[in-house]
Amino acid sequence: MQSYIRLLRPSQWLKNTFVFAPLIFSKHLFDETYVTAALIAFVAFSLVSSAVYIINDIVDREADKLHPIKKERPIASGKISSVSGSGIAVIIFSSGLYLSQILPLFFTGILLSYFILQLLYSFTLKHVVILDIF
Numbered sequence: 001m002q003s004y005i006r007l008l009r010p011s012q013w014l015k016n017t018f019v020f021a022p023l024i025f026s027k028h029l030f031d032e033t034y035v036t037a038a039l040i041a042f043v044a045f046s047l048v049s050s051a052v053y054i055i056n057d058i059v060d061r062e063a064d065k066l067h068p069i070k071k072e073r074p075i076a077s078g079k080i081s082s083v084s085g086s087g088i089a090v091i092i093f094s095s096g097l098y099l100s101q102i103l104p105l106f107f108t109g110i111l112l113s114y115f116i117l118q119l120l121y122s123f124t125l126k127h128v129v130i131l132d133i134f
Contacts, residue, residue, distance in 0.1 A: 097112075
């Protein structure tokens with residue numbers, strides 16, 4: 001079970017707390033409607049970002065096996081198969097996308113744009129030296 005949790009990389013979810021910033025600046029920090037929407041956005045982003053991490057781990061599994069730290073990742077180490085990882089990625093991506101339907105359509109568009117951009121990075125952009133730096 002620990003390998004599956006590590007596969008999702010919950011430590012990276014901290015970055016998704018950016019969705020709470022507007023609550024502070026718009027003075028809606030204690031407005032239940034806005035807080036609920038921000039929580040839904042946080043969970044949806046966390047699920048989709050975890051799906052991206054899994055896909056990236058599958059794509060990079062051979063290179064990660066040679067890396068001193070990344071070789072311990074669940075897919076690179078063989079604790080979780082690429083097939084299982086793919087299934088989990090599909091399920092959590094679908095769950096995040098489904099959850100985003102509660103929010104305005106604009107949010108779903110942002111979430112899908114994020115997903116596509118991250119896939120482009122995983123498959124091509126990280127191999128372009130100057131783009132990888134940015």
